Amino acid sequence: MPTQVLMPALSPTMTEGNLAKWLKAEGDTVEAGDVIAEIETDKATMEVEAVDEGVLGKILVSEGTQGVAVNTPIAVLIEDGESVDDLDLSAANDAAPEASSDDAPASVSSSDAEQVLGADVKDRDILYAQGKVIEPPVFDEAAFTDTAECTVRVALRDAMAEEMRRDELVHLLGEEVAEYQGAYKVSEGLLDEFGADRVIDTPITEHGFTGMAVGAAMNGLKPIVEFMTWNFGMQAIDHIINSAAKTLYMAGGQLGCPIVLRGPNGAASRVGAQHSQCYASWYAHVPGLKVVAPWSAADAKGLMKAAIRDPNPVIILENEILYGQSFECPTSEDFVIPIGRARIERSGADVTIVSYSIMVGKAMEAAAELAEQGIDAEVINLRTIRPLDRYTILESLKKTNRLVCVEEGWPFAGVGAEIAALCMEHGFDYLDAPVERVCGKDVPMPYAANLEALALPQPADIVGAVKKVCYK
Amino acid sequence: MAAKKTKSSAAKVNKDELLSLYREMLLIRRFEEKAGQLYGMGLIGGFCHLYIGQEAVVTGIQSQQEPQDTVVTSYRDHAHMLACGMDPKGIMAELTGRIDGYSRGKGGSMHMFSREKNFFGGHGIVGANGAIGTGLAFSHKYKKDGGVAVAYMGDGAANQGQVAECYNMAALWKLPILYVIENNKYAMGTSNKRSIAGELHKRGEGYGIPGEQVDGMDVFAVQKAARKALDHIRSGKGPYILEMMTYRYRGHSMSDPAKYRTKDELNTMKNEHDPINQVKDMLQQDGVDEADLKAIDKEIKGIVAEAATFAQESPEPDEAELWTDVLIETDAA
Structure with missing residues (x-):
């Protein structure tokens, strides 16, 4: 059957163009890939290559024609033994997308002073993403009655150790996390317990090792990336946002990125402008990320454990001054604070x-x-x-x-x-x-x-x- | 001429393998031509980077890989997906932004993935694929699954700092990774001469990573180099760099008229170094029937036409898709 050659769109914004020149004449044989014409777009002069092979049966738009709309037939290709008159000019129609039903938002009810126990809400993440007001996830914090005093530093370390014992895919990497025991001693003792395959000192190369950890997470590992401070994490922000946060969506749900990115955030004490900055609103801006910011030792332990178990990329904004502060902290290994609950x-x-x-x-x-x-x-x-x-x-x-x-x-x-x-x-x-x-x-x-x-x-x-x- | 030169590197290739390579490269080319056509009709939007001319690189390397290996590349990715065995229908439907696309229409030309085929994208940030590939290699080593990560990047990406950072870590930890630099001479419109100091295959020298420059238009040269590199990597010796000297016939993307190079340069590559014609010449010299080649051409055309039809008939994603896959749903604790 004869094939129509259509006026092509050759840029994301082109709607019409000029047919500058025909490089083939009627009766010429055309192979796939041959340049048959030149057209002027809104940006440049471009060559039009044939996709199908055949004989140029008829030129429908002569050279020099201005303002030819995209998808206008400009020529007809025929095969041996065919004539231009065989052409069927009917056009195919695209299937139209169907409208969807709205997700019903959960209603907000007023209640008394005490914080509610919470609610199980279907599609919680979608509702959150839509900015809907829903009850926070269920959590009975009062049930964790056994507590001991510990520093935020130890709470973070214990949470990582517990989760590393629980899941072999969890590992820690970053600058000085292993032999030095952490620049702020948060990873103290982890190298001894878990060995150098799972507690890994990296070169000072945030962009590279964060991208590497994101790739490892895409293939099923569960890395915890420590930034010596979040100020240095800014070198890696492209991978955090473009590679970690967006991949699940860009992959239509096929491929997630279960990674934890953590380190001290905000001002410490007298370390100047480049080392004193809060990144909460930076990362909270990004769909596809979860962002937690612990205050107490209980927060630190419960949120760290939740972050490691979460199948999504989670940012933990710690604080250097808090590392040494002591709080009562539940001792249970099941103390996991649901992300999304104040x-x-x-x-x-x-x-x-x-x-x-x-x-x-x-x-x-x-x-x-x-x-x-x-x-x-x-x-x-x-x-x-x-x-x-x-x-x-x-x-x-x-x-x-x-x-x-x-x-x-x-x-x-x-x-x-x-x-x-x-x-x-x-x-x-x-x-x-x-x-x-x-x-x-x-x-x-x-x-x-x-x-x-x-x-x-x-x-x-x-x-x-x-x-x-x-x-x- | 070209065919004569390939004879030597293809000394031991049997006819079945020749036919298989011919078929795979032809599928890539016809698929890309069709994608270009659908773009011209406004059915594919945004950016669309075609692989026409570079077919021998991914075809030759993929032919030497094992099933447990993983692959990652940049935004010029359609060919890599086809070479990994992903379904042309699903790829084309993603290009047209439809629900049956690999990413349910939410990724587009530059962002497709297949866990099943160990293909990890499809990345639009130049150089990111180098680091993500290094992470895939890290995961192979961590899991001890015997896999090798193959990270493709362009000559432009090879200049990115994160690639150098990853060379360092990959060499330090002997990660099982093959870095394939697809050097098509132009980083978008900037010629290598104006953007690259030294030679890209030597960029690993300081880290102790062996590198080699290969005629990326000759699928047998690619195969041979890949075999050697992959043997090296699988024996536990760490990363390897292959710089594939190749050429793209089309512009950087659909809207690039490629005025930064001469017609002579393009025509010389097309007429004397075309990867598909080199194999076709050999098949003809081997006495393969013209009818057999025609049959392959017809079969490929059929596959591509079917993909194009499928990609136009598949509906656009439901509006509810806007909100899904932002996060993986988790049970409330």
């Missing part, structure tokens, strides 16, 4: 303070001071930044009607900005005052001790913000 650290009636990581401690200090001044603050420890436990925040807001969020990061497009937007979109009628944000100052971190203290949120700043939303 914790109410202090119950209160007058105002809600939402925070994460080291700022939870500052918020608790501020709450104690506020109590002396007669203001009863509720403090929410987010634990997870993405997916955000919107439910717990909004339930608290419904009770207190006033909200302050506290973060170490910069204000612009920060986690506080997201929470303020949440309160406006879903809690507008409950607000008795505009949401107040307490953030790191919008400057690179200064070195001088007094300036650094000014740049970081302090309990006094939180107290001030709370009083502002309480009109006191």
